[in-house]
Amino acid sequence: MPMRPPESSNDSINILESLGVIAKYKKMILLVTCAAGLITVAYSLSLDKSYSSTAKILPHQQSQNLLSAITGQMGGGGVGLAGGLLGAASTSDLFAEMLKSDDIKDAIVTRFKLMQVYEKELRQDAYSQLMKNVSIQTGKEGIISITVEDRLPQRAADMANALVDEVDKLSAKVNMAQAGQSREFLENRLTRARSDLADAEEKLKAFQARNKALNVPEQARAAIEGVAQLMAQLASQEVQLASLQRQFTDWNPEVKNAKAAIANLKGQIARMEGQGGGSIPSVGSVPPLGQEYVRLMREFKTQENIVSLLVNQYELAKLSEANNVSTLQVVQAARVPERKSKPKRAQMVLVVACASFLLSVIAAFVRERFAVMPAEEREKWRRVWHDLKPFSAAQKAE
Missing domain, CATH: 1.20.5 (Single alpha-helices involved in coiled-coils or other helix-helix interfaces)
Structure with a gap:
C-alpha cells in the first residue's frame, strides 16, 4: 500500500506561501x-460633534386606576372602562406614541426654534429631523428612556427635559378629555336610571295601596334581593359595553370580554329565575297576587341598585375629570453631557x-x-476586462 504524504506538511507549505505573498506586497x-x-x-475630524442626553420617566397608574375604579363595581368580567378608553396597549407604550405626536413635535420645534437650527423651510421637515435626533425606548419595567442628540450639549439636555414636560401636559389633557366623556355618558345613563327607579317605585306603591295585606315568604324576599343585584350588575356591564363599542369593533378583546361577562350574568339570572316564565323557584307556593308583588319588588330593587352603582361611578368620573396632577414620575432628569456621543x-x-x-x-x-498565471490565460483575462470596459462606459452614459 503506497504511503500518503502527511497533510500537515501541505498545510505548512500553504501557510508559508501565503505569508510569502503578504511579505512580498x-x-x-x-x-x-x-x-x-x-x-x-x-x-x-471634519464631522460636527454630537452630544446625547437621556431623560427617563415612569408613567404612573393614578389616572388609569381612577378610571378603572369607575367600573370596578360592575362585577361580571371585571373589564375596566379605562381599558376601553385607553385601548389594549400598556401605559408606557401609549406615552411612547404620544411622544411622537405632532402636538409635541410642534411645541419642541417652536420652543427651540428648530427650523432655524436645522435650516429647514418647511415645518414637516423640521419634525422629521427632530425625530431623527430623538430616540424613544420602552423597557420591560415600563420605564421610558428619551434620548436627544444635538450639536450643543446644553440644548440636548433641555430638549430631553422639554419632551418630558410636553408629554406630561398632553397626557393630562387626554385623561381629562376621556374622563369628561365618561362623566357625560354616566350622567345621561344616571338620569335615565333615576327615571326608571321613580316609575318602579310608583308602580310598587300603587300595588301596595290596592293590596293592604300581603304575605310573601322570607325565602322569596332573599331571592328578590339576589336577582336584583345580578340585574343591576348586568345593567352596569351593558353600560360598560356601550362605552367600549363607541370606540372599538366587536373583534376587540375587551369588547369580547364584556360580552362574555354579560352572557354569564344573564345565565346566572336565568338559573335563579328558573325556567317557568321568569318566576322565581323560591316563590312557587306564592299566590298570583304575591307573584305580581315579587315582580314589582324585584324591578324596584334592581333599579335601586343600578342607581346606587351609577352614582358612585359618576362621582369617580367627576373626580377623574378634575384631577390635573402629573401623570408621570421623572426617574432621571436629562443632564448636560460632558462627552460627545458622535x-x-x-x-x-x-x-x-x-x-x-x-x-x-x-x-x-x-x-x-x-x-x-500562464501568458495565454492572462491574455484571456485581459480580453474579458477589455470587453467589460465599453459595457461599463455604456451604463454610465445611460
Whole structure:
C-alpha cells in the first residue's frame, strides 16, 4: 500500500506561501491601510460633534386606576372602562406614541426654534429631523428612556427635559378629555336610571295601596334581593359595553370580554329565575297576587341598585375629570453631557483600517495569481476586462 504524504506538511507549505505573498506586497498593504486610516481620521475630524442626553420617566397608574375604579363595581368580567378608553396597549407604550405626536413635535420645534437650527423651510421637515435626533425606548419595567442628540450639549439636555414636560401636559389633557366623556355618558345613563327607579317605585306603591295585606315568604324576599343585584350588575356591564363599542369593533378583546361577562350574568339570572316564565323557584307556593308583588319588588330593587352603582361611578368620573396632577414620575432628569456621543473616531478608524487591510491582502493574492498565471490565460483575462470596459462606459452614459 503506497504511503500518503502527511497533510500537515501541505498545510505548512500553504501557510508559508501565503505569508510569502503578504511579505512580498507588504509595502502596498501598509500603504493602503495607512492611507485609508489617515483619510478616515481627516474625515472624522471634519464631522460636527454630537452630544446625547437621556431623560427617563415612569408613567404612573393614578389616572388609569381612577378610571378603572369607575367600573370596578360592575362585577361580571371585571373589564375596566379605562381599558376601553385607553385601548389594549400598556401605559408606557401609549406615552411612547404620544411622544411622537405632532402636538409635541410642534411645541419642541417652536420652543427651540428648530427650523432655524436645522435650516429647514418647511415645518414637516423640521419634525422629521427632530425625530431623527430623538430616540424613544420602552423597557420591560415600563420605564421610558428619551434620548436627544444635538450639536450643543446644553440644548440636548433641555430638549430631553422639554419632551418630558410636553408629554406630561398632553397626557393630562387626554385623561381629562376621556374622563369628561365618561362623566357625560354616566350622567345621561344616571338620569335615565333615576327615571326608571321613580316609575318602579310608583308602580310598587300603587300595588301596595290596592293590596293592604300581603304575605310573601322570607325565602322569596332573599331571592328578590339576589336577582336584583345580578340585574343591576348586568345593567352596569351593558353600560360598560356601550362605552367600549363607541370606540372599538366587536373583534376587540375587551369588547369580547364584556360580552362574555354579560352572557354569564344573564345565565346566572336565568338559573335563579328558573325556567317557568321568569318566576322565581323560591316563590312557587306564592299566590298570583304575591307573584305580581315579587315582580314589582324585584324591578324596584334592581333599579335601586343600578342607581346606587351609577352614582358612585359618576362621582369617580367627576373626580377623574378634575384631577390635573402629573401623570408621570421623572426617574432621571436629562443632564448636560460632558462627552460627545458622535463621531466615534477611534471606532471609525479601526473599522476602516481593518477593512482596508483585508482588501489589500486580497488584492495582493489576486496580483500574485496573475503574476504566475500562464501568458495565454492572462491574455484571456485581459480580453474579458477589455470587453467589460465599453459595457461599463455604456451604463454610465445611460
